[in-house]
Each structure stands twice: as structure tokens, then as C-alpha cells.
Amino acid sequence: MQTIDALVECPVSDSFRVRQLAGMFDVPLEDKFQRRFQVPLPSLDDDWQVGMIVGDSGSGKSTVARAAYGKRLVPRFAWKRDQALVDGFGVSLSTRTITQTLVAVGLSSPVAWCQPYGCLSTGQQFRADVARGMLSRGKLIAFDEFTSVVDRTTARFGSLALRRAIDRRQFSKRLVAVTCHRDVIDWLQPDWVLDMTRGELTRRCLRRPKLHLSIHRCSRERWPLFAPHHYLDGQLNPAARCYVGLIEGQPAVFAATLNNFRQNHLRVTRLVTLPTYQGVGLGGQMLDELSRYLTEQGATSIHISGSHPAVVAHCNRSTNWEFRQLLKTGRKRSGIYRENPQWKTSTGRAVATFRYAGRSEEV
Known part of the structure; x- marks a missing residue:
């Protein structure tokens, strides 16, 4: 423990107006105004x-x-x-x-x-x-x-x-x-x-405030709020199913899924957290809770592929996700993506793929 001794000094200007105010409000005029602070600090x-x-x-x-x-x-x-x-x-x-x-x-x-x-x-x-x-x-x-x-x-x-x-x-x-x-x-x-x-x-020994994330199925009309903050582009596949996560009634996280070429096989194609809510684990919670819900609804396989460090870090830490593969140069264009060259893919960048294998965890 230490004691901080801080002295603040301010010279007083000798002017007609200063003396007039001093007389009006009975302010004692000295060469300097002083204020001392003596406080303990670790x-x-x-x-x-x-x-x-x-x-x-x-x-x-x-x-x-x-x-x-x-x-x-x-x-x-x-x-x-x-x-x-x-x-x-x-x-x-x-x-x-x-x-x-x-x-x-x-x-x-x-x-x-x-x-x-x-x-x-x-x-x-x-x-x-x-x-x-x-x-x-x-x-x-x-x-x-x-x-x-x-x-x-x-x-x-x-x-x-x-x-x-x-x-x-x-x-x-x-x-x-x-x-x-x-x-x-x-x-x-x-x-x-x-x-x-x-x-x-x-x-102090404080308890972290509890965050309640409520997840709802939503229309594509929610996407424009989140699109500017996606790290690839602002496009959303027309066949995507959309979900929004609310904090205190306000939209905070968006996720979208697509059928992965087989019935009940899904992949998470969009996962975006608004800037205000980034860094507190809401994206990971949204991913886990939504995957658990979809599994209960009959999904037999859920995958996510991405290169964003926050997504990769969450899936690596969480027991809910198992690592499947790493494509150092991404996937080659094929099918609908070859027919729509304006759509961005993972070609040219490293992408990690994970498969959902567990239940949700608290943030």
C-alpha cells in the first residue's frame, strides 16, 4: 500500500474583474489557489x-x-x-x-x-x-x-x-x-x-452480470443491420434460414444456416455480432445454443467453416465442437458458386471446419 500526496496549485490573475468578483462573493484572494489530495492506493x-x-x-x-x-x-x-x-x-x-x-x-x-x-x-x-x-x-x-x-x-x-x-x-x-x-x-x-x-x-470481489441471450427465428429483413459487420461480404443466400439473438430486447447476434446437400445436414453460413456486443462471447453462445436447438429439431449434422479468429478460438476451446479439417487455401468454386462468381467463397484463404458434437455452455 502507498499514500499518494498530490498538490494542485493555480496562480490567481490580478485583474479588475477578478477583484470585483472577489468583493461580490467574498472570495479570499491569495497568490495561488491550492488543493491537496492525500489518498491510499495499492x-x-x-x-x-x-x-x-x-x-x-x-x-x-x-x-x-x-x-x-x-x-x-x-x-x-x-x-x-x-x-x-x-x-x-x-x-x-x-x-x-x-x-x-x-x-x-x-x-x-x-x-x-x-x-x-x-x-x-x-x-x-x-x-x-x-x-x-x-x-x-x-x-x-x-x-x-x-x-x-x-x-x-x-x-x-x-x-x-x-x-x-x-x-x-x-x-x-x-x-x-x-x-x-x-x-x-x-x-x-x-x-x-x-x-x-x-x-x-x-x-472488491464482484460477480459478473448474467447475460440472457434469447434466440428467435427471423426473416431476412434483419440481415441489413448485420451485413456491414460481416468479415466477408454483405450477401445472404436466398435459401438461408435466419435467426437473431436479443440482449435486453435489442438485436445483438445474427446467424443463418443452409442445408448442406443432405436432409438434416446443416452448415452455419453466417454468424455476426454487432460491434457493441463483441468480445463477450455472445457469438459463441449463439452458435452453441442454436446448434443444440437445431439438433433437438432433428438435425443430424451441423458444421461451420470459417477463418475468423474469434470463431476458430471458440470452437477450439469448446467441447461442443470437434475439429474436422483445415483447408490452407480454401475450397475451389463449384456448383452454384461457379455459376455466381460475384459470391465470395473461401478460395485463397485458410479455413477451419468444425462439427457440432455437444450441448450448450454458459458464457
């Missing part, structure tokens, strides 16, 4: 992974964080205007490391990875900053105004995605979130919280 020698400094505006949270962490406290990162997002990370980092980190924090769209930072949504920019911070040098990163620029749904799910990645030991770096928003505490699950408004330091 040190780097203590056992913790995630911390949070929370408080109302003007409570001194940024001042204390700056005194404790210095240059390791960052508000946002500087990104080059015309540079692809993946090129904004350190040159010593591999593309694999960068994309794995982006997926871990919930920025799972390869389309977004290839766009400049300025072209991304505010929520995607927030996750990109988090990813870059977690890949920065040093053993600790502190984010000032954590989640302040995003809507509260994105804030909650972005915090949960980050916490899940930390729990899976995808990051060894320590994280301190500095924020005025208390709604993310239960989702980020910090090991300690310094409340600057109350002047209290507490250690």
Missing part, C-alpha cells in the same frame, strides 16, 4: 490486476492518477489520419498479436482493422485505444476518462470484454481505469476501487 508490489479510480467531476481523480502513474496515464492515443488501424501499433508487433488483441477487446471486424482510426465509430475507437494501451510498453497502463466518450451500453460490454480477456490471461499488463461512471464497476470487476468522492479505498 502499490505495484501488491497482488492486483485491475484497479479503478472513480469520482465526480472535479473530485481529483485525474490529479491523483497523474501523481501515481505519471506518463502511464493516457487519455487517448494519437493515430495517423490516413493509416490503417493495424498499422497504428508498434512495428515490432506481429499482425497476429495485433488482431488477437483487437478481438480480445471486442473489435472483431477485419473490415474495421483495415480502416483509418478516424473512420471508425466512437465505440470502435474506444476499443482500439484500449487494445493499443494493452500492447504498449511497460507493466501498467492507466486510462483517463475511461468509457466517457461512448454510450453506456458500449461502455458496459466493452468493460466486460476487457475483463474476460484479462481473466483468460490474454493480457499480463495491469490496468487502472479512471472514470466518473460507476455503471462499469460491476462489468470491469476491478480488484480495488478508490472512490474520490467518498475518499474511500475498497477491495
